[in-house]
Every structure is written in structure tokens, then in C-alpha cells.
Amino acid sequence: MKRFLMAAAPLALLGACSGGGASGSDDLQAGEWTMTSQIDEITLAGMPEEMVNQMRxxxxxxPPNINCLTEEDVENPVEGMFANSxxxxxxxxxxxxxxxxxxNVNATCQGPEGQGIANLSVQGTYTATTMQAELxxxxxxxxxxxxxxxxLSxxxxxxCTAEPEAEPESDAAATDEEE
Structure with a gap:
């Protein structure tokens, strides 16, 4: 559950990067993006305040998160970055x-392994090369x-400095053997 919660902030911004069809000069540019997040407020039911403060x-x-946004990501920013996250x-x-x-991203997600329901709201602004948002x-x-x-910023x-991971060769070999 804690991993799920701590992943929410960075993923929410990236999720915002990969949704609805933007057009014009404000289109996001594909490439390497560096993101920082600052937790302003957090409450966890049943957890002592001292532990919550340490967690925050x-x-x-x-350190900042560095992510590679592909052309596909920037063409479909809302769902593209959240899928299978x-x-x-x-x-x-x-x-x-x-x-x-x-x-303007609002989502309701079923947590991994039935770990509750997360309601997310990301509101902010962006240009081709920058983003600012409140989550x-x-x-x-x-x-x-x-x-x-x-x-979030x-x-x-x-x-992008790293190539996306290639498909495993075993899948390709299995396909070749079936032919």
C-alpha cells in the first residue's frame, strides 16, 4: 500500500502528460523530462503523526524523476502514462x-491487488517543454x-538517452518456430 501511495505523485503528473489530444504550439514535446514533486500535505488513517512526517x-x-516521453505518450497523454502503472x-x-x-485530469483507480480506490485530481498548466500542477x-x-x-513541476x-526495452527474444523465437 505504501508503494502505491508514494507512486501516486510522480505517476499522476506523468499521467497528465499522456492524455487528450492537445493541438497547436502547446503540444508537449517528446523527449527526456525531469520531474520534481513536493508533498505539501499528507494524512494516513491510524498512523502516528511522527511517522507521517518522516514519510513526507x-x-x-x-531526487527528481527522469522519464522518456515517446511520441505516442505525448499524442495520448491522459491514459498513456497510467496504463499498467x-x-x-x-x-x-x-x-x-x-x-x-x-x-485537468480526474481519475478513479482500483489499487493493485484490491488495495482500495484512489481518486486523483491533477490541475495545472503546460507548455511544449514545461509543466506545473497541483495533485x-x-x-x-x-x-x-x-x-x-x-x-509538481x-x-x-x-x-531521450535510453532506448525503450526491446521485446524478449523468446517471444520472437516462439513465433518463428510456429511458422
Missing amino acids: ERANEQ EMGDDCDFGDSAFEDGVI SVNVEGGPSEMSMSST AERTGE
Whole structure:
């Protein structure tokens, strides 16, 4: 559950990067993006305040996340970055949008292994090479209920430096053997 909760902030911003069809000069640019997040407020049901404060401090000391956004990611920002993520496979993005320089993402996700329901809201702005957003997450059910708000910021820092992982050769070999 804690991994699920701590993953929410960075994934929410990346999820915002990969949704609805933006058009014009504000289109996100594919490439390497560096993202920072700062947890502003967090509450965890049944957890002592001292432990919550330590958790917040550790999370806020993490180095920036560096991610490669592909052309496919920037063409479909809302669902592209959340699919099969630590937020769970089952997310409903409703009327979320990422267009005309405005980030408006609202999602309800079933947590991995039935670990509750997460309601996410990401509201902010973006240009082709920058993003700023406020994130709120509320998790209900599962082993621990929590709420969190974060400030997120991202900047395109260049071209992607790592190639995406190739498909395993065993799949290709199996296909060749069947023919």
C-alpha cells in the first residue's frame, strides 16, 4: 500500500502528460523530462503523526524523476502514462483533458491487488517543454486510507538517452518456430 501511495505523485503528473489530444504550439514535446514533486500535505488513517512526517520528509528528499516521453505518450497523454502503472490497471479518467495549455485530469483507480480506490485530481498548466500542477490523491478502503496533496513541476531536458526495452527474444523465437 505504501508503494502505491508514494507512486501516486510522480505517476499522476506523468499521467497528465499522456492524455487528450492537445493541438497547436502547446503540444508537449517528446523527449527526456525531469520531474520534481513536493508533498505539501499528507494524512494516513491510524498512523502516528511522527511517522507521517518522516514519510513526507523521505519522499520530499527523493531526487527528481527522469522519464522518456515517446511520441505516442505525448499524442495520448491522459491514459498513456497510467496504463499498467503502480496506480493499478483499472482507471477511469472520465472527462479528463490535457489540451490548450491546461491540465485537468480526474481519475478513479482500483489499487493493485484490491488495495482500495484512489481518486486523483491533477490541475495545472503546460507548455511544449514545461509543466506545473497541483495533485490531490485520496485513497479509500484497503489496509490504509490516506489523502495527499503535492506540487509538481516538470521540464523537458533533452532527447531521450535510453532506448525503450526491446521485446524478449523468446517471444520472437516462439513465433518463428510456429511458422
